[in-house]
Amino acid sequence: MQQTDSTRSGPLREEPALTLIHAAKTFGPVVALADGTIEILPGEIHALVGENGAGKSTLVKILAGLHRPDSGDFRVAGESVQFRSVGDSKEAKISVIYQEPTLFPDLSVAENIFIGRQPKGRFGLISRSAMVKEAARLFERLGVPIDPTRIAEGLSIADQQIIEIAKAISLDAKVLVMDEPTAALSGVEVDRLFAVARSLREKGTGILFISHRFEEVFELCDRITVMRDGRYIATHQTVDVTVEEIVKEMVGRDIGALFPKTEAEIGGVVLEVEQLSRAGVFKDISFQVRSGEIVALAGLVGAGRTEVARAVFGIDPYDAGAITFEGRRLKARDPQASITAGMGFVPEDRRKQGLVMELSVARNVTLTLRNKFTTAGLINGAAERRAAKHWSERLHVKTGSLEHPVSTLSGGNQQKVVLAKWLATEPRLLIIDEPTRGIDVGTKSEVHRLISELAGRGIAILMISSELPEVLGMADKVLVMREGQITAELNRADANPESIMHAATSTAGGTP
Amino acid sequence: MSSALDSRKAPTRQPVSRGWAATASVLRLRELPVLIALSVLVIVTYLINPLFLSAQGVKDLLLNATIIMILAVGQTLLIVTRNIDLSVGSILGLVAFGTGSIFAAMPNIPIIAVFGIGMAFGVVLGAVNGILVTVAKVPALVITLGTLYVFRGLNNAWAGGKQYFAGDRPDAFGGLSVDTFLGFPIITLVAVVVVIAVALYMSGTRAGRDLYAIGSDPEAAKAFGIKVSKRVLLAFLANGALAGLAGVLYASRFNSVGATTGTGMELTVIAAAVVGGVAIFGGSGSVTGAALGALLLTTITSSLTAVRVDKFWQQAIVGILILAAIIIDRLASLRTAKKLRISEARNV
Numbered sequence: 001m002q003q004t005d006s007t008r009s010g011p012l013r014e015e016p017a018l019t020l021i022h023a024a025k026t027f028g029p030v031v032a033l034a035d036g037t038i039e040i041l042p043g044e045i046h047a048l049v050g051e052n053g054a055g056k057s058t059l060v061k062i063l064a065g066l067h068r069p070d071s072g073d074f075r076v077a078g079e080s081v082q083f084r085s086v087g088d089s090k091e092a093k094i095s096v097i098y099q100e101p102t103l104f105p106d107l108s109v110a111e112n113i114f115i116g117r118q119p120k121g122r123f124g125l126i127s128r129s130a131m132v133k134e135a136a137r138l139f140e141r142l143g144v145p146i147d148p149t150r151i152a153e154g155l156s157i158a159d160q161q162i163i164e165i166a167k168a169i170s171l172d173a174k175v176l177v178m179d180e181p182t183a184a185l186s187g188v189e190v191d192r193l194f195a196v197a198r199s200l201r202e203k204g205t206g207i208l209f210i211s212h213r214f215e216e217v218f219e220l221c222d223r224i225t226v227m228r229d230g231r232y233i234a235t236h237q238t239v240d241v242t243v244e245e246i247v248k249e250m251v252g253r254d255i256g257a258l259f260p261k262t263e264a265e266i267g268g269v270v271l272e273v274e275q276l277s278r279a280g281v282f283k284d285i286s287f288q289v290r291s292g293e294i295v296a297l298a299g300l301v302g303a304g305r306t307e308v309a310r311a312v313f314g315i316d317p318y319d320a321g322a323i324t325f326e327g328r329r330l331k332a333r334d335p336q337a338s339i340t341a342g343m344g345f346v347p348e349d350r351r352k353q354g355l356v357m358e359l360s361v362a363r364n365v366t367l368t369l370r371n372k373f374t375t376a377g378l379i380n381g382a383a384e385r386r387a388a389k390h391w392s393e394r395l396h397v398k399t400g401s402l403e404h405p406v407s408t409l410s411g412g413n414q415q416k417v418v419l420a421k422w423l424a425t426e427p428r429l430l431i432i433d434e435p436t437r438g439i440d441v442g443t444k445s446e447v448h449r450l451i452s453e454l455a456g457r458g459i460a461i462l463m464i465s466s467e468l469p470e471v472l473g474m475a476d477k478v479l480v481m482r483e484g485q486i487t488a489e490l491n492r493a494d495a496n497p498e499s500i501m502h503a504a505t506s507t508a509g510g511t512p
Numbered sequence: 513m514s515s516a517l518d519s520r521k522a523p524t525r526q527p528v529s530r531g532w533a534a535t536a537s538v539l540r541l542r543e544l545p546v547l548i549a550l551s552v553l554v555i556v557t558y559l560i561n562p563l564f565l566s567a568q569g570v571k572d573l574l575l576n577a578t579i580i581m582i583l584a585v586g587q588t589l590l591i592v593t594r595n596i597d598l599s600v601g602s603i604l605g606l607v608a609f610g611t612g613s614i615f616a617a618m619p620n621i622p623i624i625a626v627f628g629i630g631m632a633f634g635v636v637l638g639a640v641n642g643i644l645v646t647v648a649k650v651p652a653l654v655i656t657l658g659t660l661y662v663f664r665g666l667n668n669a670w671a672g673g674k675q676y677f678a679g680d681r682p683d684a685f686g687g688l689s690v691d692t693f694l695g696f697p698i699i700t701l702v703a704v705v706v707v708i709a710v711a712l713y714m715s716g717t718r719a720g721r722d723l724y725a726i727g728s729d730p731e732a733a734k735a736f737g738i739k740v741s742k743r744v745l746l747a748f749l750a751n752g753a754l755a756g757l758a759g760v761l762y763a764s765r766f767n768s769v770g771a772t773t774g775t776g777m778e779l780t781v782i783a784a785a786v787v788g789g790v791a792i793f794g795g796s797g798s799v800t801g802a803a804l805g806a807l808l809l810t811t812i813t814s815s816l817t818a819v820r821v822d823k824f825w826q827q828a829i830v831g832i833l834i835l836a837a838i839i840i841d842r843l844a845s846l847r848t849a850k851k852l853r854i855s856e857a858r859n860v
Contacts, residue, residue, distance in 0.1 A: 066735075087737040102735065104728035106795030107721075115725055116738065118718055125716030 015078050017042045017206035018063070018094070018175045023072030025058055032058040036072065037232035038225055040175055040206040045197060047217040047238075048210045050227035051250055051468065051501075056210055059227070060179050063208070064096040065089030077174065095168030096177040099184065101160040105153035110135035112152050113167045138166040142196050158189035165196055176200060177208045182216055183302060194220055212300050212505050214243045226250055243506070244498065251468055251497035261474055262452045267291035270429050270460035271343075273312060276321030281307045282484040285321070289429060289460040294451065296475035297464045299504045304484040305464045306348060309431050312462075313345045314338045326428065339368065344422030346415075348433040348464070354418040355406050362388035362402040365420045391420040395450060415447055429460040436470060448474060468497050480504050542789030543801040545840055549833075550808045557815035564818045567695070574700040575689060575765065576810040579604075579758045581703045583777065584784040584802040585710050586754035589747040591785055592714070594727040594794030595645060595652035597748070600755045601777035602663030603637045607759025608769040609667060612676030615685070623685050630760035631753045637663060638752015645748065646741040660778065668771045675770035681763065689765040699761045706754065707803045714799060723747060727794025783830065784809050787837045808833070 016039045023036035036059040040046050050056050061067040062074070065083035074081055076092045083089045089096070103112045110131045111118065119134065121127025135148035144162050152160070161181055168176050178197075182190050197207055197220065211217055217224060218238060226233040226249040233249050269288045276285040282304040289295045297305040310316040312323055314335040323330040331337045335345070347353035355364050365388040366373065373383040388402050395416045399409055406417055415435065422430060435451060436444045451474065455461050465471050471478055478495045480488040480503035488503035557564045583600050590597050607630045614626055637659075644655045678686055688698045696704075714720040722743050726733045734740050763769050788805025790797025809830060816826050 085737060086735060090737070102729065102732040104725045104732060104795070106728040106791075107724055111721065115721065115736070116718060118721060123716075125712065126718065126721065 014042060016040060016075075017077060019073070019075045020059070020062065020069075021073040023059070023062055023069040023074060025062065025067055025069050031230055033062070033069070034230040035232045036062065036069070036227075036230075038208065039235070040208055042174065042206050043201050043204045044222045045201055045207045045209055045220055047221035047224040048208055048227065049212070049214075049217060049224060049246060049250060051466075053229075053466070054227040054250070055230035056227055057179065058230075060096060060177055060208075060210065063089065063094055063175075063177055065094075090171065093172060093174040094177065095164070095171060095173035095175070097161055097164040097168070097179065097181060099180040100157060101164045103152040103155070103160055103163060106151060108132075108149055108151055109146060109155070109163055110148035112163055113138070113148075113170060134170070135166065138169060141169070142166060144192065156189075157184040158186070158193070161185075161193065162196070165200075169200070173205060175206045175208065177210075179210050180212065181209075182211055182213065190216070214246065214505050217246075218243065228252070243502075247498050247501045247505075251501055261294075262449075262456050264292040264294075264452075264456040264458075266293045266476065267458060270326055271312070271462070272324040273308075274322045274324070276308065276311060276318050276323065278307070278311060278316070278318045280484075282311075282481075285486055287479055287486065287489070289462050291428065291458045291460050292455050293476045294455050294461045294463060294474050295477045295479060296471040297462065297479050297481060298466075298468070298471045298500050299481035301466055303481040303504065305481050306433055307484075308481070309345070309433055309462065309464055313343060313431055315345075339425060342426075342428040344368075344425060344427035344430045346418050346422060346430065346432040346435065348437060350411075350414050350418055354421075355414060357407040358405055360403045361392065361397065361399050361406055361409070361417055364406050364417050365391055365402075365424055368421050368425050387424055388420075391424045392417070395420045395423070396446070412444070412447065416450070419447075419450060423454070427459065429462065430454065431462045431464075433464045434466065435463060436465075436467070468500060471495070471500065472497070482506075542797060543804055545837070546788050546801060546804045546808055550804060550811065553808070553811060553815055557818050561818045564815065569818075571692065571695075571697055573807075573811055573814055575697050576814060577807045578697070578700045578703045579762055579765065580777075580780055580784055580806040580810060581803045582706050582754050582758045582761070583781040584788065584806045585707055585799045586751035586758075587781050587785050588788075588790050588797060588799045588802040589710065589714070589723065590652065590744075590751055591782075591790050591792060592727045592794055592797055593723050593744050593747055594730060595744060595747065596656060596782070597638075597641060597652065597751050597755075598656040598778045598782075599637070599641060599659040599663055600751070600758075600781055601774040602660050602667065603634055603752060603755040603774075604759040604762060604777060605667045605769075605772070605774035606637065606663055606670075607633050607756045608762040608773045609671050609676070609771070611760050611763035612680060612769045615681045616676060619682065623682070623688075626685070627757065627760050631756040634752040634754070634756020634759065635749050636752070638748045638750070638755065639745075641752070642745040642748025646745045664775070667773075671771035673771075675768045676763075678767045685764050689761070699765060702757075702761065703803075706757070707799055710750075710799045719743065719746075724795060727791075728796075780809065781806075783834050787833050789837065789841070791841060792838075805837075 018038075018040045020036055020038050023033060024031070025033040025036070033055040036055060038046070038048065038059065048056055048059070058067060062069050065086045065088050068083065076094065081088070081092055083092070104115065107115065113135050114131050118126040119130040121130055132148045139146050139148065139162075142162060142165065144159070146159055146162065152163070155163070165176070181193060185193065197209070201207060209217070209221055221238055223235055224238055224241065224246060225235045226246060228250055236246075267290055270291050271289040273288075274286050277283045285308050287295065297308065299305055307316060311318045314331065314333050314337065317333050323332075325338075325341050325343065328341070330341060356367065362385055366384045369387070373380045373387070385402065392399070392402060397409075397416045397420060398413050406414060409417065432451065436447050448470070451461060451463070463474065472495055475495065476492055478488075478490040478500060479486050480490065480500055482504050488499065490499055554565070563569055583604070587597060587600065610633055611626055611630055614621060614629065641652070641656050641659055644650065644659075645652045648655070691698055693701060714723065722733070722738050725736070725738055726740050726743060730740060759774070762773065784806035785797070785802040786792055786805070787808060788797070788801035788803065790802050812829060812833070813826055816829065817823070
């Protein structure tokens with residue numbers, strides 16, 4: 001690993017607008033940020049890059065005053081600071097713009113910019129005309145035609161971001177943090193945003209720019225800081241590095257040993273998806289999953305992976321394309337038909353979608369096959385318990401009693417209950433969204449072994465995962481998605497951290 | 513700013529001409545439909561029965577609207593912040609009966625002092641609601657549904673079968689709702705002052721604008737650093753004070769006050785606000801609109817009587833008005849949503 005110069009600066013050695021050194025933040029046992037280090041100079045655009053879960057958003061929340069770091073040194077314009085609230089951060093002239101800004105939808109654009117500090121006119125009352133004039137002046141400066149008198153509801157994300165920037169300018173922000181501002185923008189809008197960012201840089205504002213798109217980072221930013229697993233890795237001058245070097249730093253870690261994959265015999269095609277499209281969400285998605293095969297959908301959060309899975313299972317609609325399951329065309333928008341056909345879906349959010357937390361373990365396991373145990377509309381309790389016992393034992397669910405509510409189990413065991421619930425329906429295809437999110441390391445490998453075993457028994461598995469080691473360790477085939485499209489289809493042999501990250505972050509689908 | 517930026521002005525959106533913008537902003541006024549409905553109602557009724565707009569007729573219309581108007585103004589303060597007060601009828605009842613009791617015990621007390629005591633009593637009752645809502649963090653709908661019954665129960669226990677009548681009060685006090693100034697009943701002028709004062713507060717002060725921000729997106733308001741609890745508590749206190757004022761005026765205007773005074777009034781008040789364009793989920797609407805809504809609701813009742821429509825139809829018509837107000841509101845927001853979709857589709 002490259003040890004680099006956090007202290008090194010741009011050509012002029014001036015007082016940094018903001019420095020955060022060795023900041024740590026834990027939530028109970030979870031370490032969200034182990035070493036958050038960043039230095040932003042006045043008049044620079046500084047990129048912060050890292051995988052999902054690298055700790056970027058925790059760092060941003062510290063800058064925004066939403067989280068207080070447990071330790072570390074935090075300085076603004078050379079002065080040590082401790083933010084207790086968002087207000088403190090604002091007072092220190094830091095403005096944060098989130099991917100999806102939170103404006104007040106019922107208030108006018110001008111009022112959204114000046115809320116809480118509206119200009120006053122006669123009799124100490126708010127002067128609407130002064131407010132509108134000032135907002136119009138800001139928009140003119142930014143070169144954007146937004147009507148200050150209209151209400152914020154219905155504005156595009158791009159315009160909402162511009163309004164946040166206008167707010168930051170009127171607050172005289174010295175540091176502007178933009179958390180993935182381009183994720184929801186079109187090409188023209190990105191150009192407009194960049195022009196605004198550059199002009200702010202000329203005026204001496206320090207900008208922290210968070211993005212997954214390397215073209216943008218290399219086009220716009222002066223320096224790049226890389227984070228991985230909650231830690232600061234390195235800071236580079238953009239001109240000194242290549243995309244490949246940055247990607248290597250983002251993913252560089254040991255992969256493989258943790259997830260022993262048992263080889264399964266790969267059989268015939270179980271699921272075939274052809275040219276599946278949904279306007280604005282995903283486009284031309286085609287792939288196959290064979291029996292005994294684990295196919296991973298990799299990519300960044302927001303790339304459209306979950307949306308594809310939900311459409312395949314019939315939860316969400318799609319505009320065009322076809323889904324064939326075991327040779328038969330599957331009905332769109334009908335999860336019940338998908339279940340009957342032999343599909344299972346383990347959602348990402350267990351608490352909200354996978355389990356009924358208040359119900360017993362047994363009830364949850366048998367929830368999907370109630371009809372089997374029902375005579376004349378009444379559930380046969382004994383048969384239900386037998387089935388629950390059978391599947392819970394097979395999956396080693398650790399619970400005091402099957403009658404305990406599911407909410408009393410650990411995250412890993414809850415996930416096993418969800419898996420048990422679907423296995424009880426004896427599916428031929430299982431879609432698993434983020435199988436190990438929020439699960440401790442020990443149980444993680446148990447869940448992995450379980451998935452591997454299921455594949456070994458001939459079940460086709462479509463797994464969505466944002467964790468590269470998991471993807472590389474488990475998958476027979478990796479589909480990489482970026483902005484609603486599959487940008488690479490990699491065999492086990494070709495899949496490596498670089499090839500996946502590259503396909504996930506840049507427009508060109510190839511490997512470096 | 514750099515010249516590169518200036519050349520970027522998008523060609524598609526032209527600045528709208530000033531005259532058109534002014535017309536458009538009038539058309540967008542949420543109060544406009546109420547104003548139109550009110551005018552149509554008054555004109556049609558007048559054509560059928562010219563007595564409707566006689567001096568006495570107008571005076572009656574205004575007197576009938578006064579108390580609901582003041583309550584609707586207070587209610588608007590709360591609804592705009594995504595809260596509500598169902599207990600206003602009970603607060604009004606307690607204060608009205610209290611007013612009767614004060615005059616019975618101290619016939620020579622200055623009238624202005626009675627107003628002070630009544631409003632202070634209202635503030636105390638409003639504080640009970642406000643503190644429960646902001647400290648216990650239970651939705652206002654539930655809290656004030658509870659206090660509706662608690663306050664009414666207190667009123668029952670206090671009043672028992674007792675009633676105070678107009679004869680028990682000083683003539684000057686009763687005169688407030690009979691005497692006129694420039695043709696307007698004095699208590700109506702009090703209501704107009706209240707409407708203007710609160711309207712200025714809500715549109716012209718930072719604290720007033722915060723109320724709209726809170727109702728528009730409570731989470732964003734908190735994240736933005738607006739003191740949500742403090743503002744909401746103050747709104748409850750103000751609403752209590754106004755309900756107290758309405759209670760004292762009620763005792764002046766009506767012949768008797770007792771255990772059941774003000775029962776069921778909360779629904780009329782909320783209906784007035786909704787009909788007047790106050791969005792029930794907060795964030796938009798004005799006290800002027802709510803006051804006009806109150807005037808419209810009370811005027812409908814009078815005008816239906818004036819044109820001899822069966823009394824039983826009157827409630828149904830009020831109900832239809834509420835539905836119409838909500839449907840208009842819904843259509844407007846659907847139109848905004850459609851615009852959003854179109855503009856996003858262009859960007860993709």
